[in-house]
Amino acid sequence: MTTHSLHTKPRVAACALRVQVTDNKTRLMPAGTFHAPRGAAEGTGPWHLSAEAAQAIIRLAAARSTDIAIDYEHQILYSEKNGQPAPASGWVDPRSLEYREDGLYGTVTWTAKARAAIEEGPNGEPPEYRYLSPVFPYDANGVPLDLLHLALTNTPAIDEGAAQLAAARMAITHDVNVDAQEIDTVKREQLIATLGLATDATDEQIDTAIAALKAAKADADAFRTALGAKDDAKPAEAVAALKASSATAPADMSQYVPVEVYQEATQQLAALKSGSETAELDALIKEGLEDGRIPGQKTADWLRKSGLAACKAHLAEAPSIAALKTTQTQGKPPEGKDTKGDGKLNETELAVCKAMGLTPEQYRAANPA
Known part of the structure; x- marks a missing residue:
């Protein structure tokens, strides 16, 4: 299997293709060699999607825990800058991806609003949106490496600032082997600022910061799981859950x-x-x-x-033994009657022998006269 290393700067691009649904699956990225549309501000291509590259993208998607979002006009890239929400127009099931001769396909669940926007009117009126624009990182050879998200749009270009932000997010959140790849971003300063490093940070320091972010995310996920908090719970909510759990079950020292x-x-x-x-x-x-x-x-x-x-x-x-119960001397010879000397047993002692299965000799040996 051919492996691809990132370009000396991780790049993110957007292309455009007509919304095309076949066998209930929508084409998400074209196959073969394709270019950016006219007016695209970042990434001109050409890019090359082969069956092998598509399979790598399919494997990455299958490991995702969330669906792949489709927004309007790439608002996911711009929401932090313009403060506007980024509502979804649809969602791609990441485990539905498959490669066909003309591209990468997947099952899309459209919102009612989006479905109305991409369908022609009852009298043949044109749809509000014609194009589906995937956002993807690519390597030095122009091979797409992943499918980040998509957008319904009529102008699929993304500007330079949005591409920088997407590249930084891709470098931080995607499971890439940073030891085997150089991370020297399109705008290196943008990634350094995102990571909170000094402006003269080295590649090693960038790699360490990225690794630390991944480790912190893993720790946070484990912490949320241990507390039974939701996956999207904020740190403050997780801490509140911890306090609540400890407050509800204080140690009762009176029991110890x-x-x-x-x-x-x-x-x-x-x-x-x-x-x-x-x-x-x-x-x-x-x-x-x-x-x-x-x-x-x-x-x-x-x-x-x-x-x-x-x-x-x-x-x-x-x-x-009745004889012992009735005698007032509890088996002892009556006073004045001396049985010592002759070795013979009295009636009481003979009764004991009979009850215990002893011979007179055995009894006398154990109880001298």
Whole structure:
């Protein structure tokens, strides 16, 4: 693919062609070699639109986020100078561009006013506007590089000042490789003034300023996106949105505590939990001793060491021993009856053995007489 570098000064031109609609598409730029009309004040041509150059323009247009504007009498170029509005007469869908043998075509949506102005009257009266004039930058070989916008006009020439402004805008806003191109404008002073640089600014300083403008635009777009602001929101509106978002959701400091306070409360809660579990364990062991599910103190001590969960599991499975519940001595031999020495188990102890599945010898080994 052939690449084109800009002329030593970026140029912007306007040409004219009759408004021509075919298959619901309008011719926007002629193919082949064409010249500026008589009376054009900027850019005389010749220019050369080939299929290859047209495809490059089509790719640029497809990347646009907005439609291509058609105004009246190139007012887009003059509105800043004369203070007048630049109403659209129509819009070109940038993704509709296609190249045909006689030029670059696109789908145009005309306003009602513009459609009435370009059509003949019911009795053959001539239209108010005959010509469509594209505004485009071109390289040193006269090859169009892009389609900036168009105008309905009967005098398609643009003056020198408007061409300078369009060239400066093209250099700033178009995604061109400034490192591989010289930017030494038609009126270099105009671009330098637009960028706010010193009159003796170098090419490097111009390149840096253009890059900074692009970066600032990207940052602004990202900022607007983050705030949910509209794409066309002005900086002041974006800042107002940021203030509003922060004002609507202030931090409620009453919902937060210092980490030291949190840690102290956690320790106190753990201590309370431990004390509560100890009290519950003591109560369960006492209850188990009383109803016979815990046969003796040694078993009680073992359960106390095993913890609350083990004690609950034991009590849930151990049967209540009636002999221990009815005796007033809670399984101990009656006073005055000495069972020590003979190693035999009394009735209560035998009941415990039966309930727990122990032999008398196993019981006596765990509970010496």
